[in-house]
Amino acid sequence: MEIDLSEIGMHKGQQYEIIITSIDKEGNSNAAPFGLRVLENDEIFLRIFDGGMTIQNIKDKREFIVNVTDDPLMFTLSSIDTIPEKHLSKTSKTKSNNELPFLTNADAYFICEVKELKSIYRENDPIKDTGINFIKGKVVELNIKNKCVKPLNRAIHALIESLVNYSRINIVDDETQHEFLNRFLESERIVKRVGNSEEKEAIQILREDLLSQGFELEKK
Ligand SMILES: Cc1cc2nc3c(=O)[nH]c(=O)nc-3n(C[C@H](O)[C@H](O)[C@H](O)COP(=O)(O)O)c2cc1C
Incomplete structure (x- = not known):
């Protein structure tokens, strides 16, 4: 086979x-x-x-x-x-x-x-x-050995971390918000490099939402 x-x-x-x-x-x-x-x-x-x-x-x-x-x-x-x-x-x-x-x-x-x-x-x-x-x-x-085997991929973990931060971004102080945005950029880099098409689409949706809320997504 x-x-x-x-x-x-x-x-x-x-x-x-x-x-x-x-x-x-x-x-x-x-x-x-x-x-x-x-x-x-x-x-x-x-x-x-x-x-x-x-x-x-x-x-x-x-x-x-x-x-x-x-x-x-x-x-x-x-x-x-x-x-x-x-x-x-x-x-x-x-x-x-x-x-x-x-x-x-x-x-x-x-x-x-x-x-x-x-x-x-x-x-x-x-x-x-x-x-x-x-x-x-x-x-x-x-x-x-396990029919449910699922290989590890960094992108899904990076995306989930971004979503957790996203869910808190409007209730944290300015310094933490800045930290979350920098972490988003790093997660986005990982997803673009090793993610599949769904993960790439998901991080793009998140980017657009953050921008529409007025957050800046450039490293200072
Ligand atoms: C998740 C993960 C992925 C890694 N991917 C690579 C890789 O693709 N290429 C590489 O040279 N090292 C990679 N590393 C680092 C090696 O694992 C590390 O250098 C390790 O000490 C090599 O061990 P060895 O001397 O037993 O070969 C990775 C480490 C981790 C934790």
């Missing part, structure tokens, strides 16, 4: 936040969160700065696992360090003879093989003096 990431709610052109699990040359597991863009039903794109273990493991092993989860602890543990072995399971041997780790409680996970890896150095990137790697991965095996 053909692999189709839309089965787990991951759609072409959209970005999601996921956790990558991988192994180093000695077989030690590592986990870290990343943003992923869907290119095709079975193809994904990653943009990873140099210096971390994940990118080193991807370069060395040419395969890795993408875990789809909304578990706050897994995101936090993997951001600060890695995820303890007790939360990980291993796949059976892949084509390249690796047993790759995945999050035992992930709602879905998929094995990716590196299709293309380009490394460049860009001076204008926010993280200066660091190489950046553009990786195209081919999904070779998709495992769905």
